Amino acid sequence: MIQAGDKLPSVPVKLVDANGVSDADSAGILGQGRVVLFGVPGAFTPTCDTSHLPGFIGAADRIKAGGVNRIVCATVNDHHVVKAxxxxxxxxxxxxxxxxAHGRLAEALGLAKNFGDLGRRYARFAMIARDGVVQQVFVQDVAGVTVSGAPAILLALQGEVVA
Structure with missing residues (x-):
């Protein structure tokens, strides 16, 4: 599993942003400035859809005010589903x-997890990186969204310990 001090991998992915969908490389997306990356098991899945993503949407301005240039959500879904x-x-x-879509970045990060009928997806996590190097990683070991949610990231950005 990727750890603080590790360089983020370079893997071909699709970027979905306000400009639409484009072919991209994970290192290009995550490698400049301070970035918060969070991973979810799947788009439209219950906890991801009602708690994890909405928490980051609601806190986006405060996270960016904490010195973050970009917030990125990663999921093992095709770009059509992610865009929707x-x-x-x-x-x-x-x-x-x-x-x-194929979970290549999830595997490269060491953050892929088997979810039975859903297959291999991202373990629920969040991380803070600067210029492509991981500063902190928070992997959710229990159900729900605690250490990997927006409130935990806000605390980490303020320099508090997140347990």
């Missing part, structure tokens, strides 16, 4: 999305 989820959630313009 981003639009329905009114997230575009606040949050960019990585559509990692």
């Amino acid at each position: 989820w981003a639009e329905r959630s009114d997230a575009l313009g606040k949050i960019d999305f990585i559509a990692d």
Whole structure:
């Protein structure tokens, strides 16, 4: 699993943002400035849709005020699904999305997890990176959204310990 001090991997992905959908590289998306990346098991899935993503949408301005240049959500879904989820959630313009349809970035980060019928997806996590190097990683070990949610990231940006 990726850890603080590690360089983020370079993997081909689809970027879904306010400009639409484009072919991209994870290092290009995550490698400049201070970035908050959070991963969810799936677009439209219950906790991801009602708690994890909405928390980051609601806190986007405060997170960016904490010195973050970009907030990115990664999920193992195709770009059509991710675009529909981003639009329905009114997230575009606040949050960019990585559509990692084959889970290659999830695997490269060491953050892929088997979810039975859903297959291998992202473990629920959040991280803070600067210029492509991980500063902090928060992996959700229990159900729900605690250490990987927007409130925990806000605390981390303020320099408080997140347990």
